[in-house]
Amino acid sequence: MTVTAHGPLPATTYDVAVVGAGVVGCAIARELARRPGLRVALVEAQDDVGQGSSKANTAILHTGFDAVPGSLEARLVREGARLLAAYAAECGIPVEPVGALLVAWDEEQLAALPRLADKAVRNGYHDAQHLDPAALYAREPRLGPGALGALHIPGESIVCPWTTTLAYATQAVRNGVDLHLNSPVETASRQDGTHVLGTARGELRARRLVNAAGLHADTLDRRLGRHDFTVTPRRGQLLVFDKSARDLVRHILLPVPTALGKGVLIAPTVYGNVLLGPTAEDLHDRRATESTAEGLAHLREKGGRILPELLDEEVTAVYAGLRAATEHEDYRIRAHPGQAYVTVGGIRSTGLTASLAIAEHVVGLLTADGLDAAPARDLEPVRMPNLGEAFPRPYQRAELIAADPEYGRLVCHCERVSRGEIRDALAATVPARTLEGLRRRTRARAGRCQGFYCGAAVRALFEEGRT
Amino acid sequence: MTAVRRVDVLVVGAGPAGLATAARLAAAGAGRVEVLDRERQAGGVPRHCAHGGYGTWLHPLTGPGYARLLLDAADRAGASVRTGVTALDWAGPLSLHTVGPHGPETIEARAVVLATGARERPRAARLVPGTRPAGVYTTGELQQSVHLYRQHIGARALVVGAEDVSYAAADTLRAAGVAVVAMVTELPRAQAAPARAADTRLRHRVPLLTGTSVTELVGRGRLSGVRVRHRDGRTATLACDTVVFTGDFVPDHELARRGGLSLDPGTRGPAVDGGLRTSRPGVFAAGSVLHAVESAATAAREGAYAGRTVRDWLATGGWPDGVPLLVDPPLRWIAPNRVVPADGGRGERGPYVLRTSVVVARPVLRVSQDDRLLHTERPRTRTAVPHRTLTLAAHWTGRVDPKGGPVRVALG
Numbered sequence: 044m045t046v047t048a049h050g051p052l053p054a055t056t057y058d059v060a061v062v063g064a065g066v067v068g069c070a071i072a073r074e075l076a077r078r079p080g081l082r083v084a085l086v087e088a089q090d091d092v093g094q095g096s097s098k099a100n101t102a103i104l105h106t107g108f109d110a111v112p113g114s115l116e117a118r119l120v121r122e123g124a125r126l127l128a129a130y131a132a133e134c135g136i137p138v139e140p141v142g143a144l145l146v147a148w149d150e151e152q153l154a155a156l157p158r159l160a161d162k163a164v165r166n167g168y169h170d171a172q173h174l175d176p177a178a179l180y181a182r183e184p185r186l187g188p189g190a191l192g193a194l195h196i197p198g199e200s201i202v203c204p205w206t207t208t209l210a211y212a213t214q215a216v217r218n219g220v221d222l223h224l225n226s227p228v229e230t231a232s233r234q235d236g237t238h239v240l241g242t243a244r245g246e247l248r249a250r251r252l253v254n255a256a257g258l259h260a261d262t263l264d265r266r267l268g269r270h271d272f273t274v275t276p277r278r279g280q281l282l283v284f285d286k287s288a289r290d291l292v293r294h295i296l297l298p299v300p301t302a303l304g305k306g307v308l309i310a311p312t313v314y315g316n317v318l319l320g321p322t323a324e325d326l327h328d329r330r331a332t333e334s335t336a337e338g339l340a341h342l343r344e345k346g347g348r349i350l351p352e353l354l355d356e357e358v359t360a361v362y363a364g365l366r367a368a369t370e371h372e373d374y375r376i377r378a379h380p381g382q383a384y385v386t387v388g389g390i391r392s393t394g395l396t397a398s399l400a401i402a403e404h405v406v407g408l409l410t411a412d413g414l415d416a417a418p419a420r421d422l423e424p425v426r427m428p429n430l431g432e433a434f435p436r437p438y439q440r441a442e443l444i445a446a447d448p449e450y451g452r453l454v455c456h457c458e459r460v461s462r463g464e465i466r467d468a469l470a471a472t473v474p475a476r477t478l479e480g481l482r483r484r485t486r487a488r489a490g491r492c493q494g495f496y497c498g499a500a501v502r503a504l505f506e507e508g509r510t
Numbered sequence: 511m512t513a514v515r516r517v518d519v520l521v522v523g524a525g526p527a528g529l530a531t532a533a534r535l536a537a538a539g540a541g542r543v544e545v546l547d548r549e550r551q552a553g554g555v556p557r558h559c560a561h562g563g564y565g566t567w568l569h570p571l572t573g574p575g576y577a578r579l580l581l582d583a584a585d586r587a588g589a590s591v592r593t594g595v596t597a598l599d600w601a602g603p604l605s606l607h608t609v610g611p612h613g614p615e616t617i618e619a620r621a622v623v624l625a626t627g628a629r630e631r632p633r634a635a636r637l638v639p640g641t642r643p644a645g646v647y648t649t650g651e652l653q654q655s656v657h658l659y660r661q662h663i664g665a666r667a668l669v670v671g672a673e674d675v676s677y678a679a680a681d682t683l684r685a686a687g688v689a690v691v692a693m694v695t696e697l698p699r700a701q702a703a704p705a706r707a708a709d710t711r712l713r714h715r716v717p718l719l720t721g722t723s724v725t726e727l728v729g730r731g732r733l734s735g736v737r738v739r740h741r742d743g744r745t746a747t748l749a750c751d752t753v754v755f756t757g758d759f760v761p762d763h764e765l766a767r768r769g770g771l772s773l774d775p776g777t778r779g780p781a782v783d784g785g786l787r788t789s790r791p792g793v794f795a796a797g798s799v800l801h802a803v804e805s806a807a808t809a810a811r812e813g814a815y816a817g818r819t820v821r822d823w824l825a826t827g828g829w830p831d832g833v834p835l836l837v838d839p840p841l842r843w844i845a846p847n848r849v850v851p852a853d854g855g856r857g858e859r860g861p862y863v864l865r866t867s868v869v870v871a872r873p874v875l876r877v878s879q880d881d882r883l884l885h886t887e888r889p890r891t892r893t894a895v896p897h898r899t900l901t902l903a904a905h906w907t908g909r910v911d912p913k914g915g916p917v918r919v920a921l922g
Contacts, residue, residue, distance in 0.1 A: 358634050
């Protein structure tokens, strides 16, 4: 099993190089790992998988009810939702089928609901149901006053985006994919039918190339002479509220999209928190992941109308992610046969849901273009550490603690993370290399105290476990 | 099935309040007294306060020395202090689910004392915008990093806050070899003792920026600066690789809340009467979870007093009703925050503690019930300052009508 973060890249020529280890790139690498005999490299600019847009999304497993009917996105989200639900059950990725409510707060939004219900049907989703105010408030008693009705989408779920990306990467690496971190691609050329990527860690050669570079997909595309699309980073700021807020909300509360924009959502998380966001700000800087006073004030104003009591709860995290928006409505997934190259661009927030279907689609394009691959095999399932509150966490499992008391020694008290889990994350197939990486793998330091109690102890375990 | 074990008194939290309660109860023969603490060492916050200021004039101690003293006293009295054990949730009105390296256990008691302490609100809870770099601390994390783990902190730090704990953070930074660039407070003055504030400003040459708020953290990977804005509109970016958010304490009230105990809207801790009785018969609370935060000595004194009222409960099973004790603005909160006439009858009970939200010179406290003036007091503090202790004596409680309306405290 190969994960590298330093030193020169291997001199070998890979069959396929996938650029970008976000949720989509990791899913593609995993799908390629199902073909025995292929030499696959997964090349990532940052120091961990899922470090770009994938780490900061709204963590929803969509049904695809509101996609553009007939689009590639609609098909891949629909297929991907089914695939990911099954995969999550196999790997222990936490998913909670809480359902979503599109809540109408004015006449215009109310008028939009039948159109959305109709669109859902055209997307093959038949379970959407209109709720009058009485039925809506019965389902969500803490909702702010003035809601006029809602469309209920029972199939929408919440999911852990970090575990999903990590499961793909883990399974890919265990089945022969080389993961190379800290390798931003600076140049790309083709010599004698082989792609030569110049990275910060030297050259990497591959016969075929998959561009899953997310926010930077258009830059890489241009390096290969393609001008298919331009990424306009769209910033989404989000607030995460403490677990005591979880009882306030039962469903994902989605805004009704209107001509005036998309509005913000409130959703429970699988960790037992409540999420409020995102903002939608079109930017030029692809690194502008900072939050702003205006953004946070906007979210609190909107959130206060939807769920007034939410604002009394403590905020445990503020973050911002950049969605890889393009000038096109649909995903930009293109094979360029003459170039042995596939672009996977414009994957927006639905990419998490669609990831496994995108991966199948992309590998299909590669084989159609002549990639000599054996038939797909089933991979040995991976079992991921559970971060979800709806499933037993290690501290709740007597048999696990009896076998290894380290799972009964809690370090991060707010999130109830044990020494055993931290030790495991530092020794995993794709190990935590930073405190942030450790947080995403275990939730250590992610709670209401943000390290007041445990920060120093977690850092000590991290330093100790890394050496 | 989880094992169930019975004790007489279960104390949650082995800080000054919890240890003092346990020592008092065990010494008085209250039966099996058990203290749980989720940390690996008992002692609570003083464990990582390497500075002095604990103990008495005659026997000054550092925080860790004080923590050892309290632990020894509880041990000697015969209380069982168990560390590395977390009280997860309530299993019944007076029983708790716990977990530790030996696995899960349910502990049932005749009385439960919550002494779960308080924490500083971190950057996220304060909604400070910007990037999410490394180098962002609370005082609690900073002190543990420096004094318990000897970790590297940084080169230049900004301290947010100017109350006692902020000056303790500045001392810890200096002890760790970190230069303190400045201290900032939104208030017009420091909220620590004038001598201490002056010493830091003049001898250690740390500027205090008053009327100044933190508007943004800057830096990718590592903090590179903090943007601040003065009331008059001037802004600046202070170059630093470390920022410590100090003070702004909130009670660690999760267990109280999970148990459905009434919380006081002002303190956000469990509401208690002068006997430290919560809204549920048999459940008491003491220490900083009631008033985030007072000194360790106050917490310990209160813990000892809780030991006394717990014994009354074990002997008589009595649980008086009491009336609410409220404050008028600019007072923020008072603790305890319910009152029964007998509360002030014993000299052992400390005074009420209060906080103001604004600076008030020559304060006067007026206590009334249903427009009947019960008590007027001129506190010893010449000026009431936010984040600093203000006290109110308790001897007037005998005049409270237990059938009357809420008792109100006003600041004049």
